[in-house]
Amino acid sequence: MYTICTLRPYISSAKLLVTPVVSLLTDISIMAHLSPSPGEVDRIFDHPLEAILDPSLAAKEALAPKGSADWPYEEDLCNYSDIDLPWLGNSTYRMHRFRSTAFAIKGLTSDILIATAEIAYEKRPAYERYAPGQLRTFAPILRILEGQEGVQHVVSGTSTPTPKVEVGVPSGLPTAVVSAEK
Numbered sequence: 001m002y003t004i005c006t007l008r009p010y011i012s013s014a015k016l017l018v019t020p021v022v023s024l025l026t027d028i029s030i031m032a033h034l035s036p037s038p039g040e041v042d043r044i045f046d047h048p049l050e051a052i053l054d055p056s057l058a059a060k061e062a063l064a065p066k067g068s069a070d071w072p073y074e075e076d077l078c079n080y081s082d083i084d085l086p087w088l089g090n091s092t093y094r095m096h097r098f099r100s101t102a103f104a105i106k107g108l109t110s111d112i113l114i115a116t117a118e119i120a121y122e123k124r125p126a127y128e129r130y131a132p133g134q135l136r137t138f139a140p141i142l143r144i145l146e147g148q149e150g151v152q153h154v155v156s157g158t159s160t161p162t163p164k165v166e167v168g169v170p171s172g173l174p175t176a177v178v179s180a181e182k
Helices: 028-033 055-060 107-121 138-145
Strands: 002-006 016-018 021-024 044-048 078-085 091-099 104-106 152-154 175-179
Touching: 028 044, 044 055, 055 091, 091 107, 104 107
Parallel strands: 016 152
Antiparallel strands: 002 021, 044 175, 078 091, 091 104
């Protein structure tokens, strides 16, 4: 496994500050030996990274059954809802959900994967990414949070301050190893 870059910090709806680390797994057989960290990761699975930008690309995958607990939505491959966040300056957040082989990739995980795919493939999603009035960068979010309590800084499951953000552009990432928060 090779670390490619870290992305900008993201804030979860639970006010958890997360700095994603993007890595390339070149030996897919390692997947069989990975185990989720209880309380942090529910399942480990793979999903075509480019399908995060164009969900129709996932149609050929063995996806979670439609109508099941893992994909209870009417849409075949993806959907979204716009959520008001009073604690974040009364902004709106677009919650994207993507049907995968395991379950719905959603929330913070989907946001991080959208950003990763945009960098990797140097293109925008085939759908409207943001809700009207949604905060799109970290700086205004940080300004709002500076006056609030209870923001936790997390890097790789530890309670450490957020490091300097570095962004690299990987080439040819065919698949993302995905974990979803509980």
